[in-house]
Amino acid sequence: MSGRAIEVLEAVPHMGSRCHLDRDYRFLLLGDFARLHQMVYIATSNEDKRIPTSDVMWMLDTTVPVTVHLNFRSERHVLDTGVLSWIQEKGWARSSLVGTVSTGVPDGLYWGPVYSKNFGPGSIPLMGSNCMLGTYFVFVQLHGTKDDDS
DSSP, rough: OOOOOEEEEOOOOOTBBBBSSSOOOOOOOOOGGGGGGSEEEEEEGGGGGOTTSEEEEEEESSSSSSEEEEOOOOHHHHHHHHHHHHHHHHTTTOOOOOOOEEEEEETTTEOOEEEEEEEOOOEEEEEEOTTOOOOOEEEEEEESSSTOOO
């Protein structure tokens, strides 16, 4: 929605891969995302971090049922930015999935909670991050495909 680059990767990135298209931040650990099947990663521009939580930051269009997992930078990213309001309002649930650990500025290492939600085929609005530390990471698990084991 911002006009900045966004790219769907066909799989979860490898450890050491870049987290964003416009930064050199890297994944040090991929948590539970490394073991889940039919998972894709949405590579985004970290510069979208300034988009308010009241605005749609990204719009995903799917042709199959999916579970979207939002991996936040930290607990503060959820609690201190207004993110918790839209997560609760739109029916996202905190997941037991172990999230990623990534590099970044200014604190060096980042890890945070994962929130998940199931969707049918169609458009999925993801609201703004409103976090100077960066945007959340988006992992999408595909359902209803021939290789789906869930």
